[in-house]
Amino acid sequence: MKKTILITGATSGFGKAIAIKFAQNDYNIIITGRRKDRLDALTRELEESCNVIVTPLQFDVRDNDQVIQAIGELKKSVPQIDILVNNTGLASGMSSIEEGDITDWDKMIDTNVKGLLYVTRAIAPMMKHRGSGHIINIGSTAGKTVYKNGNVYCATKFAVDALTQAMRIDLLPYSIKVTAINPGMAETEFSVVRFNGDEERAKKVYEGINPLRAEDIADVAYYCATLPAHVCINDITVTCLTQANSYYSIKEADRQK
Numbered sequence: 437m438k439k440t441i442l443i444t445g446a447t448s449g450f451g452k453a454i455a456i457k458f459a460q461n462d463y464n465i466i467i468t469g470r471r472k473d474r475l476d477a478l479t480r481e482l483e484e485s486c487n488v489i490v491t492p493l494q495f496d497v498r499d500n501d502q503v504i505q506a507i508g509e510l511k512k513s514v515p516q517i518d519i520l521v522n523n524t525g526l527a528s529g530m531s532s533i534e535e536g537d538i539t540d541w542d543k544m545i546d547t548n549v550k551g552l553l554y555v556t557r558a559i560a561p562m563m564k565h566r567g568s569g570h571i572i573n574i575g576s577t578a579g580k581t582v583y584k585n586g587n588v589y590c591a592t593k594f595a596v597d598a599l600t601q602a603m604r605i606d607l608l609p610y611s612i613k614v615t616a617i618n619p620g621m622a623e624t625e626f627s628v629v630r631f632n633g634d635e636e637r638a639k640k641v642y643e644g645i646n647p648l649r650a651e652d653i654a655d656v657a658y659y660c661a662t663l664p665a666h667v668c669i670n671d672i673t674v675t676c677l678t679q680a681n682s683y684y685s686i687k688e689a690d691r692q693k
């Protein structure tokens with residue numbers, strides 16, 4: 437029987453690349469996000485190119501009623517979810533704490549922390565009941581080291597780190613693996629969202645650094661998910677060659693070759 441993976445935030449970036457990677461490797465896929473046109477397009481693309489079942493679920497992770505409704509419906513047609521990737525997340529703005537925009541703060545906390553909790557709360561009981569499963573949380577280097585003006589975004593990713601550790605302890609008796617993947621800078625729609633659609637400013641973030649690509653993180657997720665049953669990667673931090681941590685990176689041109 438094919439395994440099933442549910443990936444939140446699969447309409448772009450890491451989530452989309454993870455969906456493609458697992459579909460290409462014969463997993464049935466459940467993809468979620470708010471942009472229905474993108475969910476439908478990816479469903480068509482994967483169903484045409486891979487012999488797997490793709491189920492799109494449109495909901496906003498910040499709304500627990502929507503999460504419960506969508507996962508409740510899903511349970512009627514999908515017997516089990518083997519892997520949950522809590523990938524949905526965003527940064528909104530980048531300013532010093534005393535100038536921060538409260539709407540940005542709410543958006544990040546509600547999406548990155550509460551959204552991850554709502555989805556986990558809806559799916560973990562199914563894994564507990566079955567006595568197996570794997571939850572992969574996408575954290576960040578921002579959840580390991582704080583950087584200037586990253587304040588609330590970093591705090592949400594520190595929370596993801598703490599929740600990953602907590603989930604692993606709580607779910608240990610039920611043979612549920614819990615893994616955090618903490619990427620460094622990767623060129624997705626992340627910075628365009630962070631800077632409210634300002635593509636030029638977003639591009640500048642990655643200028644001269646050869647950042648990670650979404651596919652790199654999909655490869656890491658696939659590696660973590662396909663290890664033997666007795667092996668659980670707890671925490672993995674992945675950066676591009678020119679980044680050491682959240683605040684220290686160099687330009688490609690400054691690399692000794």
Ligand code: NDP
Nearest residue numbers: 445447448449450469470471496497525576622624625626
């Ligand atoms: P993208 O902006 O490309 O993708 C974010 C995904 O999250 C989209 O599919 C978006 O879908 C979904 N999403 C956002 N808000 C909501 C919401 N309220 N409800 C449902 N879905 C939502 O960014 P990335 O792929 O880069 O980001 C994925 C994760 O990786 C995030 O958690 C981010 O914090 C983390 N990360 C990113 C890094 C980077 O440098 N890119 C580095 C480290 C971590 P839609 O808009 O359709 O709802």
Ligand code: 8X3
Nearest residue numbers: 576577578620621682
């Ligand atoms: C995203 C990476 O460095 O932009 O989590 O915060 S960073």
